Amino acid sequence: MYYNIALIGFGGVNRALAHIISTDPEKFYCEMGFNLRIVAVSDVFLGSVYTPEGIDLALLAALPLAQGACATLPNGKTTAENEDIIKNSNADIVVEATVTDSITGQPAISHCRWALSTGKHVSTTNKGPLAFAEQELMALSLKNNVGFEYEGVVMSGTPVLRFADKLLKGSGINKFTGIVNGTANYVLGLVEQGYSFVDAITAAQRQGYAEADPSADIEGKDVMLKVIVLANRLWNTNLTQKTVQCQGISDLTETMVRQAVTEGCHWKLLGKASKQDDGSIVASVSPEKLSVEHPLAAISGAVNAITFTSDMLGDVTVSGPGAGRIETAYAILSDIIAIHQRRES
Amino acid sequence: MYYNIALIGFGGVNRALAHIISTDPEKFYCEMGFNLRIVAVSDVFLGSVYTPEGIDLALLAALPLAQGACATLPNGKTTAENEDIIKNSNADIVVEATVTDSITGQPAISHCRWALSTGKHVSTTNKGPLAFAEQELMALSLKNNVGFEYEGVVMSGTPVLRFADKLLKGSGINKFTGIVNGTANYVLGLVEQGYSFVDAITAAQRQGYAEADPSADIEGKDVMLKVIVLANRLWNTNLTQKTVQCQGISDLTETMVRQAVTEGCHWKLLGKASKQDDGSIVASVSPEKLSVEHPLAAISGAVNAITFTSDMLGDVTVSGPGAGRIETAYAILSDIIAIHQRRES
Numbered sequence: 001m002y003y004n005i006a007l008i009g010f011g012g013v014n015r016a017l018a019h020i021i022s023t024d025p026e027k028f029y030c031e032m033g034f035n036l037r038i039v040a041v042s043d044v045f046l047g048s049v050y051t052p053e054g055i056d057l058a059l060l061a062a063l064p065l066a067q068g069a070c071a072t073l074p075n076g077k078t079t080a081e082n083e084d085i086i087k088n089s090n091a092d093i094v095v096e097a098t099v100t101d102s103i104t105g106q107p108a109i110s111h112c113r114w115a116l117s118t119g120k121h122v123s124t125t126n127k128g129p130l131a132f133a134e135q136e137l138m139a140l141s142l143k144n145n146v147g148f149e150y151e152g153v154v155m156s157g158t159p160v161l162r163f164a165d166k167l168l169k170g171s172g173i174n175k176f177t178g179i180v181n182g183t184a185n186y187v188l189g190l191v192e193q194g195y196s197f198v199d200a201i202t203a204a205q206r207q208g209y210a211e212a213d214p215s216a217d218i219e220g221k222d223v224m225l226k227v228i229v230l231a232n233r234l235w236n237t238n239l240t241q242k243t244v245q246c247q248g249i250s251d252l253t254e255t256m257v258r259q260a261v262t263e264g265c266h267w268k269l270l271g272k273a274s275k276q277d278d279g280s281i282v283a284s285v286s287p288e289k290l291s292v293e294h295p296l297a298a299i300s301g302a303v304n305a306i307t308f309t310s311d312m313l314g315d316v317t318v319s320g321p322g323a324g325r326i327e328t329a330y331a332i333l334s335d336i337i338a339i340h341q342r343r344e345s
Numbered sequence: 346m347y348y349n350i351a352l353i354g355f356g357g358v359n360r361a362l363a364h365i366i367s368t369d370p371e372k373f374y375c376e377m378g379f380n381l382r383i384v385a386v387s388d389v390f391l392g393s394v395y396t397p398e399g400i401d402l403a404l405l406a407a408l409p410l411a412q413g414a415c416a417t418l419p420n421g422k423t424t425a426e427n428e429d430i431i432k433n434s435n436a437d438i439v440v441e442a443t444v445t446d447s448i449t450g451q452p453a454i455s456h457c458r459w460a461l462s463t464g465k466h467v468s469t470t471n472k473g474p475l476a477f478a479e480q481e482l483m484a485l486s487l488k489n490n491v492g493f494e495y496e497g498v499v500m501s502g503t504p505v506l507r508f509a510d511k512l513l514k515g516s517g518i519n520k521f522t523g524i525v526n527g528t529a530n531y532v533l534g535l536v537e538q539g540y541s542f543v544d545a546i547t548a549a550q551r552q553g554y555a556e557a558d559p560s561a562d563i564e565g566k567d568v569m570l571k572v573i574v575l576a577n578r579l580w581n582t583n584l585t586q587k588t589v590q591c592q593g594i595s596d597l598t599e600t601m602v603r604q605a606v607t608e609g610c611h612w613k614l615l616g617k618a619s620k621q622d623d624g625s626i627v628a629s630v631s632p633e634k635l636s637v638e639h640p641l642a643a644i645s646g647a648v649n650a651i652t653f654t655s656d657m658l659g660d661v662t663v664s665g666p667g668a669g670r671i672e673t674a675y676a677i678l679s680d681i682i683a684i685h686q687r688r689e690s
Binding site: 157314 | 365373376377502503504507508511512513514515516637638640642643645657658659660661662663664665666671672674675678679682
């Protein structure tokens, strides 16, 4: 069996996904129990292509990074056709990996809405739809009995959402604490080593960790959105950006960061949420000075980690990559596995 | 809906399970989607009781720790009736948590065999059946279409087996490295702090970590069996005790352990397995001196951790409790959740 998929946005992540699919289809099928057929690609820069019987993956892999390049493919166009492809293609699954406006969550929200409304499963790596329209999109997915999956939103391919949701089910999770922004963590590590904050941020940008505008990473907003996504998923609550206290690392000084090391401590930007006695959820983002005994103190560089505290297990921590093209493409693959398992059941 | 369960062995773990089930049945049902009814208990010391419509959990909770105490319960007997209960009771699921002979794997193997042969699901916390009869028992479970689950065998309730098997599916795991014996790790920590090995082992026994005969922990055999269980599950291979190189911590000296700390390192007893280029699996157990940058160097005391290395994600580490009554009881609960999901699908 196979699923038809439409890739909305064809940047590094969806390219990596196409690469994974095409590398060894036989092995892929053996391991997964299904194959994937890319029937459509639509990208604001590259244009679009829709081939109901499947796009030639060798051609797709060789697609130059040039404006309107999709027009060089059979059936290709120089323009993006997101709405038409999402609504009217024969895709079973829409993979949403576009660049999102952090103020409105668009256009990812519309993409998810169109897909779910027309009975297509969605895998997205975008925080936007979760931060701004989670309840609406969840309701749509339930109503139309399709999957709405977003493992890549928190810690990219490290499967923390499903870990907490599926594998710690019934353990009584009452708290989580995480380092979920690799840029901030990488910057703090460099400052410990003697970099100024400014130089550390520049270095993070050179490494490809930080955006051209690094403020969402540095001011904690990226962490806040991830905390909201995880808390809402875990406790079926409705945290919003207004209800989470958020402080980034810009109030820290270089002296504070280096002084901590001499005390055997490390400053870390932590996202936290916990269940109160009355059942309500309190969440926050702030830098904290951790002693080296703390399980998250050793999480360095661009690595991410989350500690889940539960009634039955105490602390359980998952650490792993929090970014990366292949890593995030694996998150999409794990979403598709979940969609497949759901369909099988 | 509910499942009838038979508890074979009624030590700390199965008592904790009974406690979990009885604490808040309504909440339990809401979260799980099923209830559990304990229909039988059989224990070599306490005796046995079989009540097809469910044993009164309040009476079970109050059962004194006295030889033959089960006889004080309605339908109770002073003798264990493992075989009869496993084969002939109305249990849907047999929970096997007896004390196993480390040379033969018995009586746990027979318990699992009887249960699976008569169409009952099995959850076991025992390494014995996996180490000595995995292939036979797996074949039986497939033949009779029942679950054979054993999450508690590695890292107790920390769900590493399902994490690797389900959540990292398709990521291309090619290696794992773990600290999976809390006793050895706790002992090494105390020796770092100045204890002699002898005193450290005595302290571990007092804490309830080490057995009266601690040799399986200290000599690495416990780690070896866990490595075999995990490797066989991950790669569908057939490692046996004969094919795994095994060295414990008894060749380390107190000087070596303390010297390492002055160098910024820690000795850890590591279990490892990796996939070779020809597809074969090589596994080993041995102490290694890790620098503090190593993700497992900070795993201290009785905490356990395993790092999975995969093609797509690089290193992903799960750390958490590796022992404990409630923690292991949670492993059984997670097995039952898996059995339920399997049945639902």
